[in-house]
Amino acid sequence: MLIGNLFDKGKSFFSYPYRVAFLHVERGEGPPAQILVAVSKRNFKSAVDRNKIKRLIRESYRNNKHVIWDSYDNKPNEQLLLSVVYVGKTIEPYTEIERKLILILHRLIEKDEGNNR
Numbered sequence: 144m145l146i147g148n149l150f151d152k153g154k155s156f157f158s159y160p161y162r163v164a165f166l167h168v169e170r171g172e173g174p175p176a177q178i179l180v181a182v183s184k185r186n187f188k189s190a191v192d193r194n195k196i197k198r199l200i201r202e203s204y205r206n207n208k209h210v211i212w213d214s215y216d217n218k219p220n221e222q223l224l225l226s227v228v229y230v231g232k233t234i235e236p237y238t239e240i241e242r243k244l245i246l247i248l249h250r251l252i253e254k255d256e257g258n259n260r
Contacts, residue, residue, distance in 0.1 A: 149166045153165055159243075160229055160243065161229060163225070163251075165225050165254075167255070169222070170220055174212070176223040179224075180229075182228070199237050207241070210252070211248050
């Protein structure tokens with residue numbers, strides 16, 4: 144249900160090598176943000192490669208989630224649903240994956256602050 148709402152009602156943008164969809168929902172029990180990570184089977188035939196990319200993305204999110212969580216501390220009734228789809232054709236190094244993910248998190252905060260004005 145949450146995933147369907149994310150893709151049906153959510154907004155999206157592209158930031159190479161990611162396609163990002165996001166939706167603000169009412170928060171129940173749980174963290175201020177939930178993330179879905181996907182890698183296309185079309186671009187990476189090997190499950191080993193897909194899983195490696197997903198692990199790298201999850202790890203970079205884990206190390207930097209404080210960026211988004213801190214902005215939602217003052218919004219106890221709001222939760223962010225986030226979908227990150229890796230659309231690149233090659234496996235980027237971890238530093239590049241992390242740098243781009245940090246830019247995405249900051250962009251989401253800016254979009255959220257722009258909507259609240």
